[in-house]
Amino acid sequence: MIDVDPESDEKTPYECFECGSIITAEDSPGQCPDCGGPMRNRRMSLE
């Protein structure tokens, strides 16, 4: 429902919608290191 867990600062996986790379981190890695695309938290529903 939300991108980061409001109750925890634990590591969560982030994914790049451009190339599919996944990085597990505590904070958003920002841009994808492989292709420069935006990373989003995998624990968040889209739509």
Place this chain on the structure above:
Amino acid sequence: MIMASKSESTHNESDDEAAEPIEPESALETARRQLDHAASHLDIDPSIVERLRYPKKVHEVTVPIERDDGTVDVFTGYRAQHDSVRGPFKGGLRYHPEVSRDECVGLGMWMTWKCAVMDLPFGGAKGGVAVNPKELSSGEKERLTRRFAQEIRDVIGPNRDIPAPDMGTDPQTMAWLMDAYSMQEGETIPGVVTGKPPVIGGSEGREEAPGRSVAIITKQACEYYGSDLEGTTVAIQGYGSVGANAARLLDEWGAMVVAISDVNGAMYDPDGIETATVPSHDEEPEAVTKYADDVISNDELLTLDVDVLIPAALGNVITEANASAIAADLVVEGANGPTTSTASVILAERDIPVIPDILANAGGVTVSYFEWLQDINRRSWSLERVNDELKTEMQAAWQAVTDEYEHRDVTWRDAAYIVALSRIAESHEVRGLWP
């Protein structure tokens, strides 16, 4: 009936154990923990909370396809259907090598809450195929989609479960899925998926919807805190589809947008930026700083002394490190999860309200609902009507969340969760347990 409870209990069993997690918890564990947190504010029959901890059904199917070289590969597909007490299941379909059963269940649960906070007549679902779409040709992707559609055909449909695009899938994928389903059913059924190209039943205004909802909620929040949008100063991080659409609308409605940014930095003009003249990321990638006279960093943008700050680019940009330096009077989350949990606590202590993403950027799923309505009624809406109806839905959701915020003395984020869970739990209570 759901009884209002002002219980202060925030006991969370994972708090006791999660101090030094060895493995990050799964999407499902996170979703369950958030369910428990929201439930702690409400006096809900525990058996209903227990039911919501589990998906109603999870479908696992085998999807064999013929590759272009004549060989056959076999993939695994999933569709997790969490809860349908308020209407058909709704949620995305992703193609990614790491799609798993548990992830689909966790993300499906979140879709249940998200639809409920907007009062849409949908439940939550999520699905996908464990495959790397980059390794498929267009023809292979089409065959995969059509075969997957056939394997889940009995459990989807406009009145059962309505998939949508997600990671690795796009409007073309939805068009193939809709075609495969319609061919097998013997009639054209556009309402089986949303996010289609408009020519076959997609909706106008779908792309701009999240940014538009951010602008509408920002206006509502300004009015709630007693300030007119006219002359309100706004800084927006991110100038993609959410940030640029929100910036241009707020500008049009009289707000003074003083800063916008992309990955290279931020344009800053204390006299106001003419947002229509700056191309969005979709129109010309990374153009913001090219058009700027005065460039500041993204970090500086976040701490500008403005009335409203809208982080609309990435998750986790307001953190423990900069939360104390945030000088805005109001934060509206345009991106998904721009505020970390520690930063949320700091902002709450500093009395800076944070309007949560689940409400502010919910325009996307809301226009998906409009697409479904247009499809099942066989009548398309004008862009003007889509925008009018979106405004009505956003204002109604804002009012519902405001009522809980005032009534319970919680954060805006908690108020949004409470609205969602109350609606779902009350529906379960009234419908009862079959048989």
